[in-house]
Amino acid sequence: MPAYTLPDLTYDYSALEPYISGRIMELHHSKHHNAYVTGANTAIEQLEEARATGNLSAVNQLEKNLAFNLGGHINHTALWANMSPDAGGEPHGEIADAITEHFGSFAAFKAQFTAVGAGVQGSGWAILAWDSVGERLVIVQLYDHQGNLTLGMVPIVLLDCWEHAYYLDKLNVRADYIAAWWNLVNWEDANERLARAKTQLNGLIIPA
Numbered sequence: 001m002p003a004y005t006l007p008d009l010t011y012d013y014s015a016l017e018p019y020i021s022g023r024i025m026e027l028h029h030s031k032h033h034n035a036y037v038t039g040a041n042t043a044i045e046q047l048e049e050a051r052a053t054g055n056l057s058a059v060n061q062l063e064k065n066l067a068f069n070l071g072g073h074i075n076h077t078a079l080w081a082n083m084s085p086d087a088g089g090e091p092h093g094e095i096a097d098a099i100t101e102h103f104g105s106f107a108a109f110k111a112q113f114t115a116v117g118a119g120v121q122g123s124g125w126a127i128l129a130w131d132s133v134g135e136r137l138v139i140v141q142l143y144d145h146q147g148n149l150t151l152g153m154v155p156i157v158l159l160d161c162w163e164h165a166y167y168l169d170k171l172n173v174r175a176d177y178i179a180a181w182w183n184l185v186n187w188e189d190a191n192e193r194l195a196r197a198k199t200q201l202n203g204l205i206i207p208a
């Protein structure tokens with residue numbers, strides 16, 4: 001059994017139109033995400049083989065491959081659930097209260113998150129994350145699929161800023177893609193992730 005499998009989407013590829021085209025969703029899920037699943041499983045198998053043979057000469061590259069591909073798998077799995085055809089608008093519930101508490105207002109949060117996404121250099125992600133050490137929401141930039149992050153935080157809302165996420169629809173204008181994406185944010189999913197993060201992660205790394 002492979003360690004990782006490509007999850008099905010809970011909506012059709014075309015369900016996020018007109019904000020994200022069905023063609024992009026199909027390529028993004030069935031090609032890009034699938035390649036990360038395959039890559040992560042390959043890295044796991046090659047590390048098993050390296051241990052079995054005692055030949056660990058390629059271990060640095062294998063660890064890099066595992067981090068990159070497993071990161072891609074994790075990020076995209078959360079990304080699909082973070083979006084919904086019947087979503088967008090302002091948050092509600094616990095996530096709305098937490099955003100106001102930690103960013104001042106939803107408008108201030110939205111402005112920072114938009115700037116963070118637009119500013120990602122090269123390939124990467126903008127992420128609203130729960131920091132289980134500070135017990136607060138933070139916005140972070142993730143380089144590629146796995147860089148520039150500290151341990152201790154989990155994604156609540158992710159925005160894929162790789163060109164493959166928008167180039168077919170928006171060409172080089174990432175700002176238009178981000179503006180469209182706000183109409184798809186699934187705040188119900190964010191609320192569920194925040195509740196799990198608070199109850200299951202706080203105190204895990206640095207006990208209170």
Ligand code: MN
Binds near residue numbers: 032076160165
């Ligand atoms: Mn992607």
